[in-house]
Amino acid sequence: MKIVTVSREFGSGGRELGKRLADALGFDYYDREIITQIASRHGLTEDYVEAVLDRNMLSSFTLTFHNSFVGLDSVMNFQTDLLAEQTKILRSVAKSGRDCVIVGRNADVILNDENPFNIFVCADMESRIARCRNFAQKHEKADEIDIEKNIKRIDKERAKSRELFSDTKWGDSRAYNLTVNTSGWSIKELAGVVSFYVRSWFDRVK
């Protein structure tokens, strides 16, 4: 079975690349589905589940739960439960035996035993701001000024979330099989090129 994981900087087009990659390879695709599944089981919103899963509680507890009158212990236990559930879902995806692309969720680390092909997607800040601005305009979410700040905040959260699972650093190219900079590419064209790279990896002489 072939698993491809895609980790990405916010605004790099990594999610679109993952989706198109799955299409080009004919693989199943997982992204938001994992959050959706956990949220619906617990009757929680997806955003809340995401916040609980992705934050490094020890460092962001006061920020997130400052006004919620719950103790750090119970929040951390809840996080541990949800993280275990996420791991279980990811493992069951792997166990299904179907080739797949998984975007985010630290799947590269969690499914390490399955020898996934791990891709990190980045881009220069200029292209990322342009992509976010474009997205915001389409969805009529304005406030351009904070785009860069927002990008940096989300990247920081992703980096911290990885710390829960791994000693290797989020975005450090030694921790991935391939690191793709999307600046200057159309994601559509790039997906074709990267799918050739991935195919060659799984077909290579070992």
Added chain:
Amino acid sequence: MKIVTVSREFGSGGRELGKRLADALGFDYYDREIITQIASRHGLTEDYVEAVLDRNMLSSFTLTFHNSFVGLDSVMNFQTDLLAEQTKILRSVAKSGRDCVIVGRNADVILNDENPFNIFVCADMESRIARCRNFAQKHEKADEIDIEKNIKRIDKERAKSRELFSDTKWGDSRAYNLTVNTSGWSIKELAGVVSFYVRSWFDRVK
């Protein structure tokens, strides 16, 4: 004109990848040639020229020139001269108008105006040690124990040498178009895959 630059971690197989890439693309290849040219012009050894070019003098002066009875000023002037010469040679390579692959020499930064396609080549420490050991055995240079120490030292020098030219960090994937991890690949196979990636970049719809 198409320029591909290859920066690499020591022991990652980056030089071999660069050579094979040039062959696969039918591009000219530059690596040691630049050092050789400078060395022969000045009647110096290649190793000496490399040391002068690559070290960040302000931080390694005492280490390198401790016993040489030359002043820091004159060493730094000499370095400035050789760096200018290196830049001149790299520019003349670019001006020749011939497609080429250049390994090392901070060519990605120096030739930035020519819009090169910049590749960084890395690998996990285990594969790098294995590659260096293999090389050492072939060339009967033993002393395995220090391999990892040596790898780290040379990487550090490469990182520092980049500091002379650029604010971006050596090995930070945002500063390159593509970052390739050679672990698990035969360099020969990988060169074919990367050449497709590079070709697609230069052929892409802009």
